Amino acid sequence: MMNRISPSRTGVAFALALAVMTAVPACKKAEKDDAKTDKIEAVPVEVTAVRTDSVSNSFSGTAPLEAKGEAQVVAKTSGVARQVLFEEGQFVRAGQTMVRLESDRQRLQVQQASAQVEKLQRDYARAEALAREQLIARSDLDRIRFELANARSTLNLAQLELSYTNVTAPISGTVASRSIKTGNFVQISSPIYRIVSSQLLEAVINVPEAEKSKLQVGLPVQMTVDAMPGQTFEGRISRIAPVVDSGSGTFRAVAAFPGGVGLQPGMFGRLSVAFDQHNNAMLVPRAALLEGEQNSAVFVVRNGKAVRAPITTGYSQGEWIEVRSGITTQDRVITAGKAAVRDGMPVTVLAPAAPQTTAPSPATR
Numbered sequence: 101m102m103n104r105i106s107p108s109r110t111g112v113a114f115a116l117a118l119a120v121m122t123a124v125p126a127c128k129k130a131e132k133d134d135a136k137t138d139k140i141e142a143v144p145v146e147v148t149a150v151r152t153d154s155v156s157n158s159f160s161g162t163a164p165l166e167a168k169g170e171a172q173v174v175a176k177t178s179g180v181a182r183q184v185l186f187e188e189g190q191f192v193r194a195g196q197t198m199v200r201l202e203s204d205r206q207r208l209q210v211q212q213a214s215a216q217v218e219k220l221q222r223d224y225a226r227a228e229a230l231a232r233e234q235l236i237a238r239s240d241l242d243r244i245r246f247e248l249a250n251a252r253s254t255l256n257l258a259q260l261e262l263s264y265t266n267v268t269a270p271i272s273g274t275v276a277s278r279s280i281k282t283g284n285f286v287q288i289s290s291p292i293y294r295i296v297s298s299q300l301l302e303a304v305i306n307v308p309e310a311e312k313s314k315l316q317v318g319l320p321v322q323m324t325v326d327a328m329p330g331q332t333f334e335g336r337i338s339r340i341a342p343v344v345d346s347g348s349g350t351f352r353a354v355a356a357f358p359g360g361v362g363l364q365p366g367m368f369g370r371l372s373v374a375f376d377q378h379n380n381a382m383l384v385p386r387a388a389l390l391e392g393e394q395n396s397a398v399f400v401v402r403n404g405k406a407v408r409a410p411i412t413t414g415y416s417q418g419e420w421i422e423v424r425s426g427i428t429t430q431d432r433v434i435t436a437g438k439a440a441v442r443d444g445m446p447v448t449v450l451a452p453a454a455p456q457t458t459a460p461s462p463a464t465r
Contacts, residue, residue: 142446145437147401148385150429155415155422156377159315160370161305165325165357167365169297171271173198175286177206177264184282192269192295199280199292203265210262213255220248273297276365298359302338303369306350314375315340321355323369333357337373383420388433399434399441400427401449406434408443
């Protein structure tokens with residue numbers, strides 16, 4: 101008797117065969133996906149080593165340099181300039197004669213007043229002798245004495261006017277400008293020279309009111325000027341205004357710098373006042389900070405992979421930021437290519453570009 105195959109067994113066998121045929125391609129696809137995952141290409145990046153240096157909390161501003169000692173030389177009398185004795189750039193001491201004006205009229209006034217004083221002195225001497233003999237009234241003697249005193253005052257005034265014909269320097273310093281020439285007529289109180297003393301120079305800076313509690317007299321100030329690139333000049337805060345300007349929200353501070361080191365009045369200075377300084381601070385480029393992060397973070401390269409490192413920042417100085425915690429001095433931070441990097445992704449560090457060398461140009465004859 102022949103055995104008959106049950107329909108149920110036939111269905112089970114068909115289902116098993118179908119499952120095996122379906123599972124084999126699925127396994128191959130999973131293996132391919134795993135292979136793709138294992139072959140993620142490293143992202144090329146540029147890195148910068150963490151460096152240590154001093155960083156400070158400072159305020160920067162600009163201001164022109166002004167001479168602390170400056171004076172206008174003016175004429176106290178009028179007249180024609182007979183001699184102009186100093187030129188721009190020359191040094192003059194206080195009290196030296198700089199201009200001689202015509203003095204003929206003043207000399208005649210002195211002679212006239214002197215003659216009047218001499219006459220009244222003789223009259224007074226005769227009146228005294230007559231008064232002792234009681235030959236003149238006491239009132240006549242007093243009148244002559246008062247006239248003599250008045251004549252002496254007139255003589256002193258004439259001599260003072262004569263001295264004004266020699267225009268002298270009120271301070272010691274360098275002649276910055278000259279306004280007249282020999283033969284010019286000089287009016288009373290008209291400026292003739294401008295003298296500046298470069299022994300001490302000052303720069304007035306306007307500081308935000310938020311910094312008022314930090315700024316103190318005596319704090320060091322560093323300054324650079326366009327006229328002397330590459331040089332830094334040291335000064336000190338000498339004065340601080342006691343009030344804040346309500347319109348600008350700033351207060352005035354004066355920084356003093358010693359003269360005689362090439363600085364001149366009128367130079368434009370860039371000043372930096374350091375309130376606080378941290379030595380041996382860890383610094384990273386500002387370009388290493390991750391953008392769009394709520395808290396500060398950087399990518400560091402460790403074992404060939406990018407590792408996101410949250411950091412605590414401190415002071416900033418130009419293009420460098422102080423890092424107080426989160427990384428070490430042995431780390432290298434990613435500065436370029438970080439937009440394509442994710443935490444834990446393999447990276448390839450690019451070597452820094454070699455500086456280009458320019459072939460020397462042929463000599464000209």
